[in-house]
Amino acid sequence: MTETAKKLMTAEEVAERFALKFGDRIISSDTKHWCEGVKKTPVNSVWLRIDTGILHDAVAELISIDYPHLGVISAVDMVEKIDVLYHLTVFFGSKGSEITVNFTVSVPKENPVVPTIS
Numbered sequence: 291m292t293e294t295a296k297k298l299m300t301a302e303e304v305a306e307r308f309a310l311k312f313g314d315r316i317i318s319s320d321t322k323h324w325c326e327g328v329k330k331t332p333v334n335s336v337w338l339r340i341d342t343g344i345l346h347d348a349v350a351e352l353i354s355i356d357y358p359h360l361g362v363i364s365a366v367d368m369v370e371k372i373d374v375l376y377h378l379t380v381f382f383g384s385k386g387s388e389i390t391v392n393f394t395v396s397v398p399k400e401n402p403v404v405p406t407i408s
Contacts, residue, residue, distance in 0.1 A: 298387045301334040304355065304380070308338055311351055315341040335390040342395040342404060349376070349407040352391055356380040361390070371396045374404050 299307075301321040309316055317339040324333050340348055352358050358378035366373045376393040397404055 298381055298384060299355065299389070301336050301389050304389055304391060305336045305338070307355070308336075308348065308351065312340070312344055312348065315344045317341065332386045333390075334388065335392060337392045337394070339394045339396075342397065345376075345393065345395055346405050346407060348393055349378075352378060352380060356382075358382070358391065368396070371398055372402050376407065 301323065305319050305321050309319060318337075319339075320337045322335045322337065325331060326333055338348070349358075358380050359382040361377040361379060364375045364377070366375070374395050374397060376395075377390060378393070379388050379390045381387045381389060395404055
């Protein structure tokens with residue numbers, strides 16, 4: 291999609307789109323906004339804790355919004371389980387309009403397997 295063809299969205303619009311598409315398979319949702327640096331560059335993020343079973347479909351939905359840039363995949367040991375976090379950015383390069391979308395899925399320690407996002 292070309293820069294001029296992109297329909298930029300707010301973090302709240304992205305979160306709402308996921309809520310409408312996946313309903314109660316979105317366990318929790320939060321949006322955050324802040325500014326960084328001397329120039330006070332806006333930073334927008336969406337945090338979605340999702341059911342592991344929709345991970346692939348959630349990434350596909352994000353691709354339908356704008357092809358995301360995968361920043362990093364990280365994990366947090368939560369004692370009883372492992373939280374796996376996918377940090378992706380849409381509208382990458384659109385200064386002030388970039389949105390980092392973070393998907394969190396939980397997996398049991400005894401079987402720490404997540405579906406592929408490709």
